[in-house]
Amino acid sequence: MARSEEGTESVDDPFGALLKRYEGQPAAVSGRGRDPVNPAMIRHWCEAMGDAHPGYRGPDAVAPPTMLQAWTMAGLDGRNSRTGPYVELLAALDDAGCASVVATDCEQEYLHPLHPGDEVSFDAVIESVSARKTTKLGTGYFVTTRMDVRVGPRLVGTHRFRILKYAPREASPERGGGADTRRPRPVVNRDNAGFWEGVRDHRLLIQRCAACAALRFPWLPGCGGCGSPEWTPVEASGAGTVYSYVVMHHPPFPAFEPPYAVALIELAEGVRMISNVVGVPHDEVRVGLPVAVEFRSYDDELTLPVFRVREAVGV
Structure with missing residues (x-):
């Protein structure tokens, strides 16, 4: 997904300066995947994606690279959920009125393939907190975390995830009409x-x-x-x-x-x-x-x- 931090940046922002102290602090420490990499999950993923590549089947199978995040997800019981400074950061934003959240984009880097039986571990860090931004959704802050995924000591991939924590803009007659009501434009490039x-x-x-x-x-x-x-x-x-x-x-x-x-x-x-x-x-x-x-x-x-x-x- 494309990188996105659109919006007008605020210059005078003491609260944003306080949020900067969270940069570099851990978002998850010594997390472990709920299950080893396994053929059943790979099969479900491939069926959902309509991907019949033979490399994802058989005795020498590898996991689809884009499944990287799937092996680290917390599940409904909250295991592997983030704690500590990350929770404090989100709570501070909530208290400041930025209680709404939207995922904006993610970036992944694949360094080594994952095979059935591999057990993943991970650490995550709060990589950056943006200056205050005013967007069409409202005013708030982009928070980016980076997760390093390992099998044993080997780094197999990284996953960056960016959210916008914001205070929604109130609907008003003054906002009616104009560009605010236009449907977002699709991204058109040479491939599509x-x-x-x-x-x-x-x-x-x-x-x-x-x-x-x-x-x-x-x-x-x-x-x-x-x-x-x-x-x-x-x-x-x-x-x-x-x-x-x-x-x-x-x-x-x-x-x-x-x-x-x-x-x-x-x-x-x-x-x-x-x-x-x-x-x-x-x-x-x-x-x-x-x-x-x-x-x-x-x-x-x-x-x-x-x-x-x-x-x-x-x-």
Whole structure:
């Protein structure tokens, strides 16, 4: 995920200066993974991601690198939860009115592969606390932690996680209209520009590898299966089903109206993409719900693919 610390920086900020004393202090010490790296979790992960790479199966299997954080997560009982200075930092922000939180981005570095049977340990540090920032969500502070993950003495990877702790902006008539109410723009780059050109023309385009014919989404510069950089665009039918979903209940933000459903849609072609389910109440969205793509314009510049229940559109 891209690095993000957008917002206007405050110059006179005595409280922010006090928060700086937490930089370099531990966020977790001598943590241990709840379970060894194991084939069952690797299988679940690959099934959820639709990743059938043979390197993740068999006697010489490795864990997908992006599972790095999964082996250190605390679980519902709170084991491996962070304590000490990190908790104090978050409590200080809460007391100052910055009680809302949103994850902004993460960065991972993979140094050595993990194999089934490996037992991971980790330490985490509060790497940085930003100056006070005023964003569209509200005013607060970006807090970045770095986790070092090890197997025995060997460092196998690092995980940086950044959150924004903030006081939400109050809705008011003065804030109505203008840029505040615009839907955030998608990040368009050389790798995904073709997809957004298709959306503009009301076409849902995915990629087909020119070497192994595997279909893929999101758009990538090379095939995750065979590594070929050659591909062709394919127009998907737009029909699919809800593979998984969450209901968002974030603090008020002018461009959105929570609660709403965000779903992982499995297209008829077999690839999956994330989008909104529209046309039904959020509490009626279910796994397996048949949907079809709909291209919705939010303003003169922005069109996005969303999914409507298929019976509602007569597909």
